Amino acid sequence: MDQVAEAAGVSRATVSRVINGAPSVDSKIREMVQRAIADTGYVPNVAARSLVTRRSNSVALVISEPDRPDNHSFLNRIFTDPYFGRITAGATSALRPHDIHLVVIPTDSTDHHQVVRYLRQGHVDGVLLISSHEQDTLPRQVHDLGIPAVVSARPTSPIAVSYVDVDQRLGARLAAEHLLNRGCRALATISGPLDIPSGLDRLDGFRSFLAGRGFPTVPSVEGDFTRAGGEAAARRLLTDFPDIDGLFVANDLMAEGALRLFQDLGRRVPDDIAVVGFDDSSAALDCRPLLTTVRQPVEEMAAEMAEVLMAHIATPGRLPRSVTFQPSLVIRDSA
Amino acid sequence: MDQVAEAAGVSRATVSRVINGAPSVDSKIREMVQRAIADTGYVPNVAARSLVTRRSNSVALVISEPDRPDNHSFLNRIFTDPYFGRITAGATSALRPHDIHLVVIPTDSTDHHQVVRYLRQGHVDGVLLISSHEQDTLPRQVHDLGIPAVVSARPTSPIAVSYVDVDQRLGARLAAEHLLNRGCRALATISGPLDIPSGLDRLDGFRSFLAGRGFPTVPSVEGDFTRAGGEAAARRLLTDFPDIDGLFVANDLMAEGALRLFQDLGRRVPDDIAVVGFDDSSAALDCRPLLTTVRQPVEEMAAEMAEVLMAHIATPGRLPRSVTFQPSLVIRDSA
DNA sequence: CGGTCGCCTGAGAGCGCTCTCAACGGCGCT
DNA sequence: AGCGCCGTTGAGAGCGCTCTCAGGCGACCG
Numbered sequence: 202m203d204q205v206a207e208a209a210g211v212s213r214a215t216v217s218r219v220i221n222g223a224p225s226v227d228s229k230i231r232e233m234v235q236r237a238i239a240d241t242g243y244v245p246n247v248a249a250r251s252l253v254t255r256r257s258n259s260v261a262l263v264i265s266e267p268d269r270p271d272n273h274s275f276l277n278r279i280f281t282d283p284y285f286g287r288i289t290a291g292a293t294s295a296l297r298p299h300d301i302h303l304v305v306i307p308t309d310s311t312d313h314h315q316v317v318r319y320l321r322q323g324h325v326d327g328v329l330l331i332s333s334h335e336q337d338t339l340p341r342q343v344h345d346l347g348i349p350a351v352v353s354a355r356p357t358s359p360i361a362v363s364y365v366d367v368d369q370r371l372g373a374r375l376a377a378e379h380l381l382n383r384g385c386r387a388l389a390t391i392s393g394p395l396d397i398p399s400g401l402d403r404l405d406g407f408r409s410f411l412a413g414r415g416f417p418t419v420p421s422v423e424g425d426f427t428r429a430g431g432e433a434a435a436r437r438l439l440t441d442f443p444d445i446d447g448l449f450v451a452n453d454l455m456a457e458g459a460l461r462l463f464q465d466l467g468r469r470v471p472d473d474i475a476v477v478g479f480d481d482s483s484a485a486l487d488c489r490p491l492l493t494t495v496r497q498p499v500e501e502m503a504a505e506m507a508e509v510l511m512a513h514i515a516t517p518g519r520l521p522r523s524v525t526f527q528p529s530l531v532i533r534d535s536a
Numbered sequence: 537m538d539q540v541a542e543a544a545g546v547s548r549a550t551v552s553r554v555i556n557g558a559p560s561v562d563s564k565i566r567e568m569v570q571r572a573i574a575d576t577g578y579v580p581n582v583a584a585r586s587l588v589t590r591r592s593n594s595v596a597l598v599i600s601e602p603d604r605p606d607n608h609s610f611l612n613r614i615f616t617d618p619y620f621g622r623i624t625a626g627a628t629s630a631l632r633p634h635d636i637h638l639v640v641i642p643t644d645s646t647d648h649h650q651v652v653r654y655l656r657q658g659h660v661d662g663v664l665l666i667s668s669h670e671q672d673t674l675p676r677q678v679h680d681l682g683i684p685a686v687v688s689a690r691p692t693s694p695i696a697v698s699y700v701d702v703d704q705r706l707g708a709r710l711a712a713e714h715l716l717n718r719g720c721r722a723l724a725t726i727s728g729p730l731d732i733p734s735g736l737d738r739l740d741g742f743r744s745f746l747a748g749r750g751f752p753t754v755p756s757v758e759g760d761f762t763r764a765g766g767e768a769a770a771r772r773l774l775t776d777f778p779d780i781d782g783l784f785v786a787n788d789l790m791a792e793g794a795l796r797l798f799q800d801l802g803r804r805v806p807d808d809i810a811v812v813g814f815d816d817s818s819a820a821l822d823c824r825p826l827l828t829t830v831r832q833p834v835e836e837m838a839a840e841m842a843e844v845l846m847a848h849i850a851t852p853g854r855l856p857r858s859v860t861f862q863p864s865l866v867i868r869d870s871a
Numbered sequence: 872c873g874g875t876c877g878c879c880t881g882a883g884a885g886c887g888c889t890c891t892c893a894a895c896g897g898c899g900c901t
Numbered sequence: 902a903g904c905g906c907c908g909t910t911g912a913g914a915g916c917g918c919t920c921t922c923a924g925g926c927g928a929c930c931g
């Protein structure tokens with residue numbers, strides 16, 4: 202930097218001003234400095250800058266999920282799940298124009314030690330926190346740290362934190378309505394894990410809407426949001442209720458598994474049994490028949506999380522706010 | 537830090553020594569300092585540390601792929617592809633014990649401006665570079681920057697850089713041998729993009745092995761490593777060569793697409809046509825029938841990349857080295 | 872008992888940047 | 902013509918840490 206200053210015949214302060222685009226620099230001088238920068242091949246040292254600005258220009262994407270005994274499969278599941286992929290994609294694209302980079306940190310939702318230490322050390326300016334499990338204490342811990350954060354779903358305990366969510370119950374209702382409109386009368390559902398709010402809300406939304414339409418009891422089986430889990434759940438469901446003609450599955454991956462089973466069993470979809478998924482992830486297009494599903498704009502939601510986070514970082518005292526997206530029904534071939 | 541020093545009755549230098557685990561500290565003093573750290577809730581400032589150590593304790597995972605016109609789908613494809621997911625998982629798990637974090641940076645392989653600037657600024661200590669396209673200049677640019685790097689495949693131009701790869705030709709040969717052993721005699725292949733070495737090597741390995749076994753010409757269609765691409769390629773192949781009974785597909789995703797087509801067409805797998813994939817990704821288990829495939833230990837390869845990178849970072853002058861993994865055949869139901 | 876060696880510790884100089892504050896010069900006003 | 906103000910620049914003080922180097926003290930040896 203001293204070199205640049207000397208080459209341009211100005212002080213370090215002025216070089217700094219040019220680099221940071223301060224308006225109060227004479228245009229001739231600005232030009233000279235820029236030429237000097239180009240000539241010397243000068244590149245600012247980010248550590249030194251961070252030290253004084255207290256900004257790192259990066260944010261963490263923390264994915265907090267219950268660990269499996271075997272850590273290997275845990276990471277594999279996380280990074281292979283299209284849901285998290287879409288989140289990463291959405292966040293990346295929103296952050297890019299701000300020149301902010303993303304540090305991806307998967308963590309066991311029962312042991313936040315490492316992550317908390319990382320965050321406290323000031324590596325990042327803020328956190329995008331993907332945490333869905335009810336008993337997960339990370340949202341609260343992050344909140345207590347006082348570091349800017351946005352959570353991916355309405356926190357279960359009332360924390361003053363910004364979050365972005367989709368109207369889960371409305372989504373379930375859209376599915377129920379569609380199945381009803383098709384003429385299905387023996388409805389059932391494969392729910393998500395019931396210890397996570399989105400799992401619960403989709404189940405409850407589905408049931409309570411149907412209750413209002415004269416279906417007081419609707420069979421359900423709990424799934425785990427994986428393809429294999431969906432297949433197993435569908436099998437159980439069919440054993441107990443062989444006559445169902447309409448099925449709402451709480452995410453696309455499980456729906457894909459269910460479709461596979463129906464195919465193996467020779468049940469025609471949607472003629473024998475209509476299936477509606479949830480997410481509208483790429484999995485919905487990998488099914489046969491193509492999956493009718495409730496669209497959740499995950500990329501846009503992640504981008505919104507990023508924008509809200511940027512706002513929090515820019516104006517520290519800012520009050521938390523929540524943004525709720527509307528789901529929509531995407532009708533394809535399975536229902 | 538001054539607070540801690542005062543509380544423990546020592547100098548800042550000693551506090552620093554304790555934090556960094558220097559051996560030459562009296563155990564009583566060490567204890568006092570640790571207590572002081574706990575009491576004051578002191579957390580080191582990473583920016584200040586980076587400024588003097590010139591280490592950031594993070595590395596970049598740069599994924600360089602040709603962009604699509606629409607950037608949105610580009611990011612989506614990257615982060616939804618299980619291959620990249622496995623890489624991320626493998627790298628993360630290898631880096632975690634070193635307390636190194638991963639900054640994920642997708643980039644258009646034709647415009648490296650942003651990435652290069654990022655790397656030059658010293659944000660990261662090294663780069664894991666996922667780049668497969670032949671004409672991609674990023675490996676060379678990174679090499680010229682002089683920053684520690686490991687590439688995911690043998691670079692096409694001879695650059696003195698470390699890389700990790702799998703024996704592509706051997707993998708293709710395993711597939712060919714297996715199809716032959718099953719009794720298939722009308723063989724064909726869906727290749728990967730032919731402007732990327734792995735695509736070329738798998739095709740060439742397949743063909744040249746078969747040539748040696750009395751099959752001088754083997755039909756092939758070029759695919760794009762996506763499910764939809766695989767389905768389209770299979771359709772084209774079947775149009776021109778309706779009688780093939782053994783098919784090698786250059787990755788699992790395309791194989792899944794092909795299987796889907798065969799199912800729609802009523803071709804039985806493996807009885808009418810045997811199919812062997814490549815990768816052994818999660819997609820292989822999402823197919824019906826379960827996919828026989830050439831296993832590429834992607835997670836282990838990514839972990840090895842990380843280890844090699846750590847070594848380069850630790851000892852700057854270290855000579856580049858390459859590690860080649862052996863593929864293996866995983867026999868399931870499709871062949 | 873004195874000298875010397877070696878182990879620990881403390882003092883202090885940076886690392887490379889930003890940012891405040893003061894100085895300077897030119898301009899417009901009275 | 903003098904005064905004051907604004908716009909622009911430079912000087913210099915940190916930001917919080919590491920690390921070298923010198924000094925002190927105890928131990929061991931002669």
